[in-house]
Amino acid sequence: MKKKITLKINNKKVIAVAGQTILEVAKENNIFIPTLCHHPDLPVKGNCRICLVEIKGQKRLFTSCSTVVKQGMEVKTNSKKVKFSRNLNLELIFSEHVEKCPTCINNIDCQLLALAKRYKIKITEFPDRKNQRKTYKLGPAVEIDGSQCIDCQSCLQACELLSGISHLKLSGRGYRQEIKPVNKLKGKSAKEAGFACVYCGQCALHCPVGSAQEQSNFLEVEKILNNPKIKAVAQIAPAVRVSIGEEFGLKPGEVVTEKLFSALKLLGFEAVFDVNFGADITTLVEAQELVDRIKNKKPLPMMTSCCPAWVRYIEVYRPELIPLLTSSRSPQLHNAGLIKSYWQKLNQETGRQIKTVSIMPCTAKKYEAKRPELKVKGQNLIDEVLTTRELAYLLHKKGIDLKKLKPEKPDNLLSRHSGAAAIYGGSGGVMESALRTAKYYLSPKSKFKALEFKTVRGLQGIKEANFKIGAKTLKVAVVSGLKNAQKLLDQRKKYHYIEVMACPGGCIGGGGQPIPTNSEIREKRRQALYKIDATKKLRQAHKNNEALNMLKWLEDNNLSHKILHTKYFKRTK
Amino acid sequence: MEDIISKIKEAELVGRGGAGFPVYKKWELVKSFSGDKYIIANGAEGEPGVRKDEYILKNHSQEVISALELADKYLQAKEIFLYLNHKFKYLERKLKKQIRGNKKIKIIYKPKNAGYIAGEESALLSILENRHLEAGLRPPFPVESGYNSSPTLVNNVETLYNVSLVAKDQYQNDRFYTISGACFNPGVYKLKEDFSIKQVLELTKNLPAFDFFVQVGGDASGEVLNQKQINHEVSGCGAVTIYNLKKHEPIELLKFWVSFYVDNSCGKCTPCREGTYRLQQMLSAKKMNWDHFLEILDNLSYSSFCALGSSLPIPIKSYLKNINPDLSLT
Ligand code: SF4
Numbered sequence: 001m002k003k004k005i006t007l008k009i010n011n012k013k014v015i016a017v018a019g020q021t022i023l024e025v026a027k028e029n030n031i032f033i034p035t036l037c038h039h040p041d042l043p044v045k046g047n048c049r050i051c052l053v054e055i056k057g058q059k060r061l062f063t064s065c066s067t068v069v070k071q072g073m074e075v076k077t078n079s080k081k082v083k084f085s086r087n088l089n090l091e092l093i094f095s096e097h098v099e100k101c102p103t104c105i106n107n108i109d110c111q112l113l114a115l116a117k118r119y120k121i122k123i124t125e126f127p128d129r130k131n132q133r134k135t136y137k138l139g140p141a142v143e144i145d146g147s148q149c150i151d152c153q154s155c156l157q158a159c160e161l162l163s164g165i166s167h168l169k170l171s172g173r174g175y176r177q178e179i180k181p182v183n184k185l186k187g188k189s190a191k192e193a194g195f196a197c198v199y200c201g202q203c204a205l206h207c208p209v210g211s212a213q214e215q216s217n218f219l220e221v222e223k224i225l226n227n228p229k230i231k232a233v234a235q236i237a238p239a240v241r242v243s244i245g246e247e248f249g250l251k252p253g254e255v256v257t258e259k260l261f262s263a264l265k266l267l268g269f270e271a272v273f274d275v276n277f278g279a280d281i282t283t284l285v286e287a288q289e290l291v292d293r294i295k296n297k298k299p300l301p302m303m304t305s306c307c308p309a310w311v312r313y314i315e316v317y318r319p320e321l322i323p324l325l326t327s328s329r330s331p332q333l334h335n336a337g338l339i340k341s342y343w344q345k346l347n348q349e350t351g352r353q354i355k356t357v358s359i360m361p362c363t364a365k366k367y368e369a370k371r372p373e374l375k376v377k378g379q380n381l382i383d384e385v386l387t388t389r390e391l392a393y394l395l396h397k398k399g400i401d402l403k404k405l406k407p408e409k410p411d412n413l414l415s416r417h418s419g420a421a422a423i424y425g426g427s428g429g430v431m432e433s434a435l436r437t438a439k440y441y442l443s444p445k446s447k448f449k450a451l452e453f454k455t456v457r458g459l460q461g462i463k464e465a466n467f468k469i470g471a472k473t474l475k476v477a478v479v480s481g482l483k484n485a486q487k488l489l490d491q492r493k494k495y496h497y498i499e500v501m502a503c504p505g506g507c508i509g510g511g512g513q514p515i516p517t518n519s520e521i522r523e524k525r526r527q528a529l530y531k532i533d534a535t536k537k538l539r540q541a542h543k544n545n546e547a548l549n550m551l552k553w554l555e556d557n558n559l560s561h562k563i564l565h566t567k568y569f570k571r572t573k
Numbered sequence: 574m575e576d577i578i579s580k581i582k583e584a585e586l587v588g589r590g591g592a593g594f595p596v597y598k599k600w601e602l603v604k605s606f607s608g609d610k611y612i613i614a615n616g617a618e619g620e621p622g623v624r625k626d627e628y629i630l631k632n633h634s635q636e637v638i639s640a641l642e643l644a645d646k647y648l649q650a651k652e653i654f655l656y657l658n659h660k661f662k663y664l665e666r667k668l669k670k671q672i673r674g675n676k677k678i679k680i681i682y683k684p685k686n687a688g689y690i691a692g693e694e695s696a697l698l699s700i701l702e703n704r705h706l707e708a709g710l711r712p713p714f715p716v717e718s719g720y721n722s723s724p725t726l727v728n729n730v731e732t733l734y735n736v737s738l739v740a741k742d743q744y745q746n747d748r749f750y751t752i753s754g755a756c757f758n759p760g761v762y763k764l765k766e767d768f769s770i771k772q773v774l775e776l777t778k779n780l781p782a783f784d785f786f787v788q789v790g791g792d793a794s795g796e797v798l799n800q801k802q803i804n805h806e807v808s809g810c811g812a813v814t815i816y817n818l819k820k821h822e823p824i825e826l827l828k829f830w831v832s833f834y835v836d837n838s839c840g841k842c843t844p845c846r847e848g849t850y851r852l853q854q855m856l857s858a859k860k861m862n863w864d865h866f867l868e869i870l871d872n873l874s875y876s877s878f879c880a881l882g883s884s885l886p887i888p889i890k891s892y893l894k895n896i897n898p899d900l901s902l903t
Pocket residue numbers: 138142158159163165166167168196197198199200201202203204
């Protein structure tokens with residue numbers, strides 16, 4: 001038991017635990033203190049000087065995010081002095097940030113805008129000073145717009161400490177300093193220098209002001225929707241339904257699947273699909289490969305490939321491990337592959353082209369969709385990818401209030417899916433789904449009841465488990481957060497099967513998800529996914545007849561290889 | 574070895590950083606924490622108007638090095654760094670000769686463009702560890718978690734020089750004064766530590782015959798005092814800079830101070846990075862908004878992250894108060 005401490009905040013007596021910061025204690029007691037550079041996923045920095053408080057007996061102010069409580073402390077969060085400095089610092093910060101609110105995806109989540117409103121800050125008190133700053137594009141996924149950066153450094157920490165890449169660096173000093181991607185090796189190896197970005201978007205997710213942001217594609221999507229010669233269809237990822245509600249004032253973890261279908265229809269999509277169907281396909285393909293690798297003594301451990309940031313990490317930084325990645329494509333590609341083959345055949349209209357838009361929790365999926373080797377017969381399977389945040393922005397822009405919509409069904413075809421697919425959005429989900437099916441493949445006759453592999457669930461960065469299947473013990477590891485994956489790779493030989501998701505907690509913590517994020521929010525989203533699974537009758541991919549039929553159809557049409565599998569390449573950039 | 578500690582304690586040596594922290598306590602603290610120990614002699618001397626570190630290294634480097642060896646004996650350090658301003662490179666041959674045989678001591682230079690902040694305790698650690706240069710969060714203090722997150726003793730070279738005098742029983746409560754500006758005999762002088770500004774100027778034959786004012790404690794962060802206030806003790810790092818009252822140009826002087834901070838701000842925190850920039854812009858604008866100017870200064874003292882940012886208001890506000898009370902009314 002840690003020592004208890006009493007102190008006063010705004011004249012109210014409160015009890016704290018030794019070691020807590022003033023900010024933490026205030027939060028527990030429902031006392032609001034504004035913050036910008038503080039992020040619960042990241043170590044405290046104390047850069048923005050917004051979370052100031054006055055401590056009795058002290059002349060200067062203290063930042064509540066970095067100051068630990070002491071017995072008998074008397075704290076004021078809203079004294080005259082606090083207001084003075086906090087507001088002035090907010091004005092100064094605003095003068096760094098060139099406002100582009102109307103066209104900024106982040107305008108729903110912007111913490112700076114919210115504070116300016118709350119404290120009635122004159123956002124133009126000082127003339128903008130960063131008009132001339134550059135925008136750095138990180139592949140086709142993320143961008144850092146220097147004219148909006150408020151120098152909080154959260155993106156640097158996210159990239160270094162969560163993703164373990166350190167692709168972003170602070171260059172220059174004082175007011176001239178600038179966040180820049182690494183583009184020179186300077187005698188270091190690519191790995192040491194953080195030479196290549198993996199597009200995970202954790203920098204964007206942790207940016208309080210949308211300076212690090214996804215490269216937005218909503219304009220392209222609007223064009224598709226406005227073009228009568230295009231039949232636009234959408235597909236939604238497993239992790240979007242449990243998070244997008246947050247952008248409309250719902251609580252984290254509220255499941256809005258059917259409302260999402262109706263929102264997409266309202267936007268003008270003629271058919272909407274659920275990537276959960278594709279996830280069942282992925283499970284079937286991946287479980288088959290796992291069994292094949294085990295039975296035929298092929299390279300182990302097998303590693304998942306449905307996270308494009310992880311795949312890119314291997315291709316750039318550890319190409320020697322490419323043979324360990326499953327050749328299975330990811331759910332968004334399996335789903336889109338079937339849309340653009342099977343469904344397209346049935347629904348083609350002369351003179352109208354079918355275009356698919358993926359709604360993803362992820363920035364790296366924008367990159368994945370553009371990988372040239374994933375084309376089938378020269379055509380892109382996915383034409384555009386929107387993040388959860390971009391879709392929310394688009395809906396707001398069109399005045400569509402998601403939470404008020406009537407539920408709708410997805411397209412009839414490609415819609416039946418198992419509970420195993422639903423959990424793909426959380427770390428451990430792919431593993432658990434594959435195990436449910438691999439277990440069946442390895443010993444079809446064993447009458448097991450247990451469908452749930454609970455040891456692989458949860459938000460911890462690294463999870464390990466052993467499962468007895470028939471005579472065999474399967475050793476598995478589940479990792480979320482790319483930095484954790486790098487640690488685990490050294491011990492990979494211990495395992496048969498490894499699942500890696502680049503983002504903390506998996507796609508529920510994805511780089512394209514609503515802001516803010518923190519472990520409580522991720523936990524709520526996670527629980528919602530497992531609830532979907534638990535309430536489903538169909539819980540195993542290999543019992544999904546529609547998915548099995550589709551695999552058969554692909555085989556009959558000689559498309560299996562093209563649509564189900566892929567290759568990886570060593571990359572230098 | 575307890576001997577040296579009690580000697581330092583008896584001599585009442587305090588750090589020259591301004592906080593007046595007893596030197597023996599710092600040594601004891603470092604020793605009390607577990608882990609490898611590191612020692613850093615801070616000779617980064619980045620403030621204009623202060624030359625004593627250079628003077629000591631030029632004339633008394635042997636003493637500094639023997640103090641490092643005493644500290645090493647006491648702490649059993651893993652490594653010792655002599656962290657110097659790059660301008661002192663010309664002393665390298667001599668220093669190397671003196672430390673030969675002691676493989677633990679390494680000379681490291683403050684990078685050329687690193688500026689004043691690179692002399693601050695936590696910021697110099699970022700340089701030694703090859704990280705982006707900026708002030709670090711405290712606590713933990715270097716005594717507990719400094720270089721390589723290990724207990725680290727950081728002492729200024731003047732402190733180390735005094736330690737070696739104490740060890741030899743030669744310490745006589747002297748300190749180094751740097752005199753510069755509008756005077757005939759600028760330089761570094763060793764005199765009693767409790768002298769007033771006036772005494773120091775008289776003894777060094779620097780007391781001007783014209784109307785003047787002084788800045789005490791460095792050209793950047795020192796307090797500005799008028800002719801009637803020179804009976805004060807010389808505080809801080811012992812620097813006295815003399816200005817000619819009639820010939821000085823007020824706005825130019827403000828610009829000098831502000832520009833120094835703009836150029837030396839590490840960029841970490843809002844009030845300093847943005848505030849100093851705005852002050853600079855205001856001073857060059859056609860019309861000066863004094864209210865706003867003073868607000869930004871107050872904000873620096875209330876809310877900046879480290880002592881660099883919070884020290885800009887010292888020269889400017891004391892100048893406005895003691896020398897030029899009408900300026901901010903215009
Ligand atoms: S997208 Fe990921 S890897 Fe790239 S800079 Fe951002 S955090 Fe780093």
